[in-house]
Structures are given as C-alpha cells and as structure tokens.
Amino acid sequence: MAYEGLNTQRRLKEKNWDGGPIFECGQACSCDMQGCANRVTQQPIDVAMCIERTTKGWSAKACVLIQRGQFVAQYAGELITSAEAATRLAEIDAAPGPTCHALLAVREFLPSRQACLRLNIDATRIGNVARFFNHSCDGGNLELFVVRAHGAFVPHIALFARREILPGEELTFSYGPPSAGQTTPDNQTGSACTSKSARVSKMNLPRMHKNPQRCLCGTSACLGFMPNSPV
C-alpha cells in the first residue's frame, strides 16, 4: 500500500501552505515512480525555462505559463555539513571582487521554536536550474518546501509556484528574512522533526557570511540587502 501523503498541489492551489513539510511516497513504498501520484517532486522537471544574464548575474525565466501550485524544480546540489558551509563561505568572503554562490541553508523549526533540522545544499558547482532562481524580498513567485519521501534518510527541497506565473517572468523566491541567524543544530534530526507542524525558514547566506550584499530584486518590498547580511 502506498504511503498516505499530503496533496501538495491542492494545498498550494487553495493557498493553504503553512511552511510545513510535504510527505511523499518513496523507496519504502510498494508503488512505482511513474504510476504514483504522490511523488510529484521526484519527477523530472516539466517546466520550460530559459537562463538570461541580468543585473543579478544569471536569472531563470519561465518560458511557459506555470499554474499556481505546480511543481517547478528540486533545489539540487551538494549536501554539506554546516562546518563545510562555514569553510566555503569564508573562502567566498576572502575572495576579491563581487561574490556569487548558491549555498542554501534550510532550517526547520518545531512549533516550540526548537530547531530540528538544518540542510546545507550547495549548488554553486553541482546543481540544476534552481541554482539560477534569485531572491525577491516580496516573497517571489515560488515557495520552498522540505519534502520527506517515505524511507529516505535525508529530506529534499522542492519549489512550487505560489501563483500563476506568466511566460517571461523571472522565477524567484525569498531566501529568508534579512536578519535571521539563530544557531541551529547540524543535521540533527529526530522523530519530532517529522511532525506535520514543523515550519521552514531558509536563507542563502548563513550567519557566518561577513560581506553585506545589496539586493537588486527591484520590488516595492525590497529591504536593500540580501537576507542575513550583517548590515
């Protein structure tokens, strides 16, 4: 019998997302990848996108209409420890000139505000099209979810459309609040972390990053600096 997961696309269509994780079928289920409707984020990317040069470096744009609630892409990259993330950011800080990296730190908090998970995914050298999704202070048009596939030891990160996205629109999401910086455990997962009520926070620049980076999202909500830059 397939694992009973949540219907993510319906949740998003109903604007009923709460930062909680998505549960999908996985290797511990008897269903198969092609036939199971509860493996949305494990399917290949099915949205045509193009990559263009902008003031923010490279940016990804939709080439087709994307429906609200539609799965767009996993955030693929190297899964690294927080210590390795700190080392890599220190190297970026030390490098001369403008810096650009794609290290995403995602944290999950229980309703008690206790942190239960931290994932560091570095797409700077190895990744997929999601590494071209830039930050937008207004929340962007994509929403990030932690996905737990039944039987998988490590969750993965998936991005869905928060609203209908027109062809030509840049694909963006919020990298996190500008000053988030709580200390969280490194890959410390426990049974409580699988709670459906856990909440996600994310940031592209973990707190050890020293150089403030100007935000060029250009929205009316722009805060001037990228999330977690120590301004």
Ligand SMILES: C[S@@+](CC[C@H](N)C(=O)[O-])C[C@H]1O[C@@H](n2cnc3c(N)ncnc32)[C@H](O)[C@@H]1O
């Ligand atoms: C995940 S990558 C996105 C793709 C990136 N633009 C590139 O050329 O590879 C994150 C990096 O893009 C840049 N970036 C993303 N959003 C930005 C924004 N709103 N303003 C300025 N730079 C941004 C920053 O250099 C950040 O470290």
